[in-house]
Amino acid sequence: MARAAVPRRLGDRLSWKTARLTDRREESSAARTLGFEVPGWPGHLAGQHVDVRLTAEDGYSTQRSYSVASAPDGERVELTVQRVDDGEVSPYLTDELAVGDVVEVRGPVGGWFVWRPEQTEPVYLLAGGSGLVPLMAMIRVRRTVGSRAPFRLLYSVRSPEHQFFESELRLDSSGLDRTYLYSRSTPAGWPRPAGRFTAADLAAAGWPPDFEPTCYVCGSTGFVERAAGLLVAVGHHPNRIRTERFG
Amino acid sequence: MSVVSRGFRGRARDARHTLPPGQYETHGFPVLSAGPTPRVDLDEWEFTVTTETGDRYSWDWAQLMALPSRTPTVDLHCVTKWSKFDTVWEGVSLDVLLEDVETAADHALVRSYGDYTTNLPLEDLLDGQAWIAYRFDGEALDPEHGGPARLLVPHLYFWKSAKWVRGIHLLGEDEPGFWESVGYHNYGDPWREQRYQGD
Numbered sequence: 554m555a556r557a558a559v560p561r562r563l564g565d566r567l568s569w570k571t572a573r574l575t576d577r578r579e580e581s582s583a584a585r586t587l588g589f590e591v592p593g594w595p596g597h598l599a600g601q602h603v604d605v606r607l608t609a610e611d612g613y614s615t616q617r618s619y620s621v622a623s624a625p626d627g628e629r630v631e632l633t634v635q636r637v638d639d640g641e642v643s644p645y646l647t648d649e650l651a652v653g654d655v656v657e658v659r660g661p662v663g664g665w666f667v668w669r670p671e672q673t674e675p676v677y678l679l680a681g682g683s684g685l686v687p688l689m690a691m692i693r694v695r696r697t698v699g700s701r702a703p704f705r706l707l708y709s710v711r712s713p714e715h716q717f718f719e720s721e722l723r724l725d726s727s728g729l730d731r732t733y734l735y736s737r738s739t740p741a742g743w744p745r746p747a748g749r750f751t752a753a754d755l756a757a758a759g760w761p762p763d764f765e766p767t768c769y770v771c772g773s774t775g776f777v778e779r780a781a782g783l784l785v786a787v788g789h790h791p792n793r794i795r796t797e798r799f800g
Numbered sequence: 801m802s803v804v805s806r807g808f809r810g811r812a813r814d815a816r817h818t819l820p821p822g823q824y825e826t827h828g829f830p831v832l833s834a835g836p837t838p839r840v841d842l843d844e845w846e847f848t849v850t851t852e853t854g855d856r857y858s859w860d861w862a863q864l865m866a867l868p869s870r871t872p873t874v875d876l877h878c879v880t881k882w883s884k885f886d887t888v889w890e891g892v893s894l895d896v897l898l899e900d901v902e903t904a905a906d907h908a909l910v911r912s913y914g915d916y917t918t919n920l921p922l923e924d925l926l927d928g929q930a931w932i933a934y935r936f937d938g939e940a941l942d943p944e945h946g947g948p949a950r951l952l953v954p955h956l957y958f959w960k961s962a963k964w965v966r967g968i969h970l971l972g973e974d975e976p977g978f979w980e981s982v983g984y985h986n987y988g989d990p991w992r993e994q995r996y997q998g999d
Binding site for chain 1: 802803804805806807808809810811822823824830831832833834835836837838880881914915944978979982983995996998999
């Protein structure tokens with residue numbers, strides 16, 4: 554059983570901690586999953602994020618927020634970072650940070666865009682591109698704790714090369730319903746042509762509104778605006794739609 | 801003592817603007833909200849100030865437009881780390897809207913279409929510090945940025961500048977709003993880096 558987020562003194566949770574990179578793997582052509590060891594990590598809820606601080610030799614420092622990708626696992630924290638080509642931080646994390654190097658983190662942060670193991674209602678996850686990361690943490694926690702909460706995932710991604718967590722999702726045997734939509738190019742022989750998702754896609758992949766699912770929507774602003782707008786239009790109550798946007 | 805990340809250089813340092821701690825400059829206009837974007841019809845739009853004794857003061861859209869407006873140029877600081885400098889808005893100062901309101905309250909809870917709330921001391925809404933803004937960069941404010949009208953209170957982190965604003969409750973006791981109830985700082989001064997509870 555995964556260690557749940559235990560209440561801690563806020564001072565502990567919000568102090569900057571040194572995080573050492575222990576392993577890294579390629580998640581897609583432009584994304585890497587970075588495994589850190591964070592002594593004193595208090596645990597987290599699925600969907601929460603961390604603040605990452607980088608400091609240069611001359612003392613300049615900057616911060617960014619990243620969703621935690623992993624389920625709670627002691628002092629281990631995984632972040633999946635997509636490279637933004639003109640970004641200040643993400644190319645460093647995806648291309649330069651090597652095993653043994655350190656960054657600083659604090660958190661976890663955010664108590665709204667989270668899924669808790671005691672939730673039993675149906676859940677509809679809608680991910681656009683790298684917006685899958687916090688939703689993947691929910692999928693992983695659900696599996697780790699043996700939850701029977703019915704989960705459905707709609708994952709919209711440009712092309713198969715941009716797909717995250719492909720084999721893990723393909724091999725998942727926890728009863729997760731999943732639908733992939735490709736906006737630019739599809740795998741060979743894929744039944745649905747590439748294109749933006751529609752209200753029909755959204756209805757086919759998810760739960761009807763009268764099942765009262767909690768909907769978690771994460772992706773770019775364009776994706777979130779469209780997906781959340783369509784959910785409301787087909788009858789999902791706005792209070793059951795939680796959104797998080799990247800960039 | 802902060803920890804140096806080997807090989808990290810960062811961007812060229814910006815000499816033109818002073819950033820609050822932990823912030824970086826963006827030239828885009830990122831969007832952050834917790835749920836779907838509400839669509840508010842101007843014919844039904846209303847802004848209401850409710851006092852601690854239950855008195856109500858309301859304006860419809862035409863009444864708001866008839867009030868004298870200001871065009872503040874302000875810097876925005878979002879708790880998600882971006883800052884945007886020299887943004888130009890148009891809106892009505894809260895000094896105008898609250899001028900005739902009789903109250904002994906010290907606290908304000910701001911409410912939005914879509915049920916978002918945020919709290920702040922009433923004094924932070926006064927004295928030329930806050931506006932009900934309806935134009936950004938010379939254009940009608942987009943719904944995803946809070947249109948038709950949002951609170952603009954730029955000296956605090958931008959989540960305090962409630963989008964789709966519909967009213968303000970003046971209260972004798974402080975009452976935490978939406979983000980303030982899930983771990984974010986009650987006040988949110990970017991210059992003191994008050995991001996989260998305990999900062």
